[in-house]
Amino acid sequence: MLGKENSRLYEEFNDDDDDDEGTSESPGFFDDAAEDQEPEETNEDVGVSQEDDSSGNSPPVRFSKTCLKNFFTVFLIFIYLLLTGVAVFLAYQTISDFLEKLNHPVMSVTYKEVESFSPPGIALYPGKAQLLSCRHHNHDYIPPLVDPGKPQEGDCVIKDVTYFGPFSNQTERRALVVRGPSDVRNKELIFMQFSHNETEEDFSAITYMLFAKFSDLIESENKSDFMRDCEQNYSMWTFSGGFRTWVKMSLVRTSGKSSESVEFRQESAVVKFNDKRPESEQTNQLFFAVFEWRDPFMQEIRLIVTANPWNSIAILCGVFMALFKAANFAKLTIQWTIKMRKRHLKNKSRELNPIS
Secondary structure, X not given: OHHHHHHHHXXXXXXXXXXXXXXXXXXXXXXXXXXXXXXXXXXXXXXXXXXXXXXXXXXXHHHHHHHHHHHHHHHHHHHHHHHHHHHHHHHHHHHHHHHHHHHOOEEEEEEEEOOEOOOOEEEEEOOOOEEEEEEEEOOOOOOOOOOOOOOOOOOOOEEEEEEEOOOOOOOEEEEEEEEOOOEOOOOOEEEEEEEEOOOOOOOOEEEEEEEOOHHHHHHOOOHHHHHHHHHHHOOEEEEEOOEEEXXXXXXXXXXXXXXXXXXXXXXXXXXXXXXXXXXXOOOOEEXXXXXXXXXXXXXXXXXXXXXXXXXXXXXXXXXXXXXXXXXXXXXXXHHHHHHHHHHXXXXXXHHHHHHO
């Protein structure tokens, strides 16, 4: 019995040893199999890993490059659209400025120095007043009055003109037109005296008017029509009784787009007359007027259009060239964007074909 049990244990032990040896041989067996299969499997693993790496890494790179290119493309298009808007605004502003300058010319003022002026015409409307004297003097010197209120000799050239007024054809007007001073260097002046008997009026004054040339009246065929036109175009002034009114004249020539006008500007000073006549003679109110040129400078005013069409045309040509270049660049940019988009889709389809 013991022999049978020992033999059975020995067999079990051997079986265990065989199993241990089988298991000890199995690693070598699998190693040999692994060695036989290792090159193919490693190649496949490397290929798969490379494909995985390429498939895992390439899309982000391509995506970032595409996004960057698209961003710069959109940015350039935006910049050129902005420049195009600025160019359009500049063209509009240029045209507006040109029209504004064309409709509103600039006034240019110059002063021309002269030795003497053409003798102006001094038209006086005395009404019921009487001209006592009219004399020329030089160097601003007026001699003392002798027998004021009585007629005296004079040396002025005077024309008496009667005409109907331009604003009321039924009113007849009488004007004494005196040849004015001309020698501005010697300060030539004209001194006139008037007397007025009717003192029942509250205010008494003599109206006068200045026009450019006394010779125009002499040369005119119809002096009444000439005076009517002057009254319609020139301003009227007055000087009062009981004073000496000193009028200093200046001439202004204005040249417009199609016509030229002449007007007078004046500075007047009033001095009270100290009446030393007997009271019986003071009922006769006296008027004194002095006319003189203020300075030897003639003021010339010209209307100048500062809008230069050639400058505006040059600016507009530059603006339109900029617009054309911007439009051309935008067109090329869009074409390049479409081309890059097609190339990207083509490359993507090539990558998808082997996988499918």
